[in-house]
Amino acid sequence: MDLTFTPEERAFQQDVRAFLEEKLTPDLRRAHHLTPSVFSDPPVGNRWQKILYERGWAAPLWPKEYGGTGWTLAQRYIWEIESAAAGAPSVTPMGLRMVGPVIMRFGTQAQKDFYLPRILNAEDYWCQGYSEPGSGSDLASLKTRATRDGDHYVINGSKIWTTHAHNANRMFALVRTSDEPKKQDGISFLLIDMKTPGISVRPILTIGGDHETNQVFFDDVRVPVENRVGAEGQGWSYGKYLLEFERGGAMSSGRLRAILRDIEHLATLYRDGGQPLAADPSFALRRSQAEIEIDALEMTELRIMSSLQSGQNPGSVSSSLAKLRNSEIKQALTALAVDALGQDALYWEGRRPLYEMNAEPGIPEESLTALPEYLNSRAYTIFGGTSEVQRDIIAKVVLGM
Amino acid sequence: MDLNYSDEQRLLGESANNLLAARAQKPGATDLWKEMADMGWLALPLPEADGGLGQGVVDVAIVTEAMGRHRARSNYVAGIVLCGGLVAALGSDAQRAALLPGLADGSSRLALAHAEEGARYVLAHVATSAKKSGAGFVLEGRKIAVLGGDVADRFIVSARISGSARDAAGIGLFVVARDATGVTVDGHATVDGAGAARVTFAGVEVGADALLSDNAFAEIEHAYDRATAAYCSELVGLMEAATAATIEYTKIRVQFGKPLAVNQALRHRMADMSIACEEARSMALRAALHADDADARARGRAVSGAWAKVSRAARFVAEQSIQLHGGMGVTNELEIGGYLKRVVALDAILGGPDHHLRRHAALTNLAA
Numbered sequence: 001m002d003l004t005f006t007p008e009e010r011a012f013q014q015d016v017r018a019f020l021e022e023k024l025t026p027d028l029r030r031a032h033h034l035t036p037s038v039f040s041d042p043p044v045g046n047r048w049q050k051i052l053y054e055r056g057w058a059a060p061l062w063p064k065e066y067g068g069t070g071w072t073l074a075q076r077y078i079w080e081i082e083s084a085a086a087g088a089p090s091v092t093p094m095g096l097r098m099v100g101p102v103i104m105r106f107g108t109q110a111q112k113d114f115y116l117p118r119i120l121n122a123e124d125y126w127c128q129g130y131s132e133p134g135s136g137s138d139l140a141s142l143k144t145r146a147t148r149d150g151d152h153y154v155i156n157g158s159k160i161w162t163t164h165a166h167n168a169n170r171m172f173a174l175v176r177t178s179d180e181p182k183k184q185d186g187i188s189f190l191l192i193d194m195k196t197p198g199i200s201v202r203p204i205l206t207i208g209g210d211h212e213t214n215q216v217f218f219d220d221v222r223v224p225v226e227n228r229v230g231a232e233g234q235g236w237s238y239g240k241y242l243l244e245f246e247r248g249g250a251m252s253s254g255r256l257r258a259i260l261r262d263i264e265h266l267a268t269l270y271r272d273g274g275q276p277l278a279a280d281p282s283f284a285l286r287r288s289q290a291e292i293e294i295d296a297l298e299m300t301e302l303r304i305m306s307s308l309q310s311g312q313n314p315g316s317v318s319s320s321l322a323k324l325r326n327s328e329i330k331q332a333l334t335a336l337a338v339d340a341l342g343q344d345a346l347y348w349e350g351r352r353p354l355y356e357m358n359a360e361p362g363i364p365e366e367s368l369t370a371l372p373e374y375l376n377s378r379a380y381t382i383f384g385g386t387s388e389v390q391r392d393i394i395a396k397v398v399l400g401m
Numbered sequence: 402m403d404l405n406y407s408d409e410q411r412l413l414g415e416s417a418n419n420l421l422a423a424r425a426q427k428p429g430a431t432d433l434w435k436e437m438a439d440m441g442w443l444a445l446p447l448p449e450a451d452g453g454l455g456q457g458v459v460d461v462a463i464v465t466e467a468m469g470r471h472r473a474r475s476n477y478v479a480g481i482v483l484c485g486g487l488v489a490a491l492g493s494d495a496q497r498a499a500l501l502p503g504l505a506d507g508s509s510r511l512a513l514a515h516a517e518e519g520a521r522y523v524l525a526h527v528a529t530s531a532k533k534s535g536a537g538f539v540l541e542g543r544k545i546a547v548l549g550g551d552v553a554d555r556f557i558v559s560a561r562i563s564g565s566a567r568d569a570a571g572i573g574l575f576v577v578a579r580d581a582t583g584v585t586v587d588g589h590a591t592v593d594g595a596g597a598a599r600v601t602f603a604g605v606e607v608g609a610d611a612l613l614s615d616n617a618f619a620e621i622e623h624a625y626d627r628a629t630a631a632y633c634s635e636l637v638g639l640m641e642a643a644t645a646a647t648i649e650y651t652k653i654r655v656q657f658g659k660p661l662a663v664n665q666a667l668r669h670r671m672a673d674m675s676i677a678c679e680e681a682r683s684m685a686l687r688a689a690l691h692a693d694d695a696d697a698r699a700r701g702r703a704v705s706g707a708w709a710k711v712s713r714a715a716r717f718v719a720e721q722s723i724q725l726h727g728g729m730g731v732t733n734e735l736e737i738g739g740y741l742k743r744v745v746a747l748d749a750i751l752g753g754p755d756h757h758l759r760r761h762a763a764l765t766n767l768a769a
Contacts, residue, residue, distance in 0.1 A: 398671060
């Protein structure tokens with residue numbers, strides 16, 4: 001039982017720092033910093049993933065046989081902390097953290113051979129076809145229909161809140177292949193090429209002013225049966241397995257700590273009379289409270305990860321707990337950032353992407369993302385299963401009923 | 402980095418839980434302190450050279466977690482971690498040899514006489530005076546919340562040798578026998594049943610050999626940090642037990658023709674209680690692993706951060722456990738109220754979340 005690093009672990013930390021110093025260029029840092037949406041912009045995230053891929057570091061959570069890093073708990077922790085602290089973009093989770101583990105566990109050899117390398121090297125960009133206009137928290141009520149026609153399924157229906165559907169070349173989707181008495185039965189898990197005729201994408205703008213999410217329409221879209229993962233009608237269990245990775249199994253606390261550092265910077269930038277905001281006792285208490293919450297999440301994530309082999313699913317309670325706390329802390333931090341701005345929180349910059357803007361902004365550049373981030377972060381307690389759904393899941397397990 | 406307990410630590414946890422669970426079935430039947438001595442728990446953190454086992458705060462926390470889980474209210478942490486830790490850190494060879502073996506085998510009970518009226522958890526607040534007199538000192542002052550002072554045979558007393566009331570420098574630490582002339586012990590019951598005393602020192606003369614240190618503040622602060630980490634784990638055990646009891650109760654209690662546990666409002670409350678338990682476990686472990694950090698600022702931040710989180714979480718769990726037990730929760734007929742009493746007692750001893758959040762903020766150097 002020991003939190004300190006061994007000499008080997010400290011040497012690895014130096015390797016990571018040297019790598020970040022060399023490869024994380026100022027324009028990549030700036031692009032990450034000036035992105036107020038939930039996920040990295042695909043061009044930014046992909047650039048970073050390709051750099052990581054060249055170094056063999058794209059998939060810390062994957063087993064080594066599929067191109068994972070084979071890192072120990074301490075190495076994964078060091079990587080997450082160091083790359084977040086350095087301001088590295090996050091890579092898209094849809095391939096590496098979501099569909100990848102499902103294909104590894106339930107896919108055919110042919111699916112593994114084809115898809116996994118393309119996820120790893122960022123050749124493919126995935127989107128998630130789960131929610132529907134009539135199926136939000138009640139995901140299992142989904143109605144997008146896949147009707148068997150020879151060697152194909154013919155898909156009709158619509159998916160919504162589809163992050164980066166306008167950038168993705170592939171979608172993993174839950175579709176209804178049959179009607180059964182129990183709504184969780186009759187659902188299948190399909191891998192869909194987004195260039196297939198009959199797919200159309202409608203953008204949805206978030207309250208922060210970002211185009212990140214979409215509605216996707218399927219009009220007689222033909223998907224080969226070989227693109228189904230696992231057994232027909234068993235998609236719900238694969239979909240839930242995926243959600244455990246979406247919600248947990250990573251070190252989200254490192255990113256939260258980086259946000260806290262940004263807020264500390266804002267608190268030196270903004271003044272209250274002659275004093276920087278950082279000297280205000282009530283600000284200091286809120287900052288301390290936020291740091292303590294991050295400490296607790298970090299230690300919880302370390303405890304969860306130390307109990308898992310790489311590639312293993314985190315379990316429903318652990319993943320729901322991590323998702324709940326990460327989303328709540330993220331929201332508290334973004335609120336603190338907005339409060340730090342004072343009157344500058346009034347200023348609205350609607351142009352995107354912010355990192356490609358040439359005009360001088362009306363408020364300090366480092367303040368630009370606080371407001372849209374705060375607004376966009378309301379989504380954290382909704383996507384991936386609302387906080388209320390997470391509490392339902394936890395209650396079901398701890399109550400055993 | 403390694404977050405796994407050793408085999409020895411797992412065994413320690415099992416034996417602590419087994420013994421205290423059995424004891425909880427027949428409360429008062431046996432002398433807990435003697436049993437703890439027999440199990441080696443009193444010796445656990447004391448130096449091996451002085452009859453101890455030389456283990457760290459993580460091991461102590463394994464024992465205190467079991468105490469919290471099985472409602473074994475005692476002044477174990479105050480007697481062993483605070484007093485034992487201070488004697489081990491500051492005592493001469495002769496003082497350690499005189500005090501620690503007896504503490505380890507349970508034949509002698511020590512109590513720390515440190516807190517004073519008006520101190521409000523500021524550890525440097527010492528108005529009790531120690532005036533030089535010949536080769537020794539004369540102690541004058543009044544101490545409150547002396548945990549286990551009602552049964553102790555010796556006190557470890559903080560008294561100011563120089564400086565003014567809240568100076569960190571100039572705080573001496575003395576060993577004073579309970580029966581020394583001028584010592585008045587006013588023992589009193591405590592909300593948690595563990596027992597404490599108010600102790601007055603009126604012209605108490607002590608020899609030079611009673612002085613543990615003439616500048617003890619840094620070690621007092623360290624001892625309190627170690628004790629606070631151990632108390633965090635006690636609250637983890639307490640919270641898990643309260644949550645488990647509440648879950649069981651809501652599954653059995655039928656209202657409106659169905660068990661309480663089917664109601665979503667209550668299910669979400671119990672989900673939040675379970676989350677609070679997990680986070681408290683994380684923070685208690687973090688505090689224990691940082692409790693002996695060489696960097697006093699980092700240590701204080703980790704420990705006060707943990708207490709701010711864990712004590713608030715414990716208050717939530719203990720209060721909601723009563724709420725979900727309904728009217729029965731407010732009575733002495735169920736054990737559930739006892740959990741809240743212990744949480745209240747520990748907040749009164751260490752300062753609640755507000756105090757520790759302020760300490761965390763004060764130890765944070767934002768300009769850096």
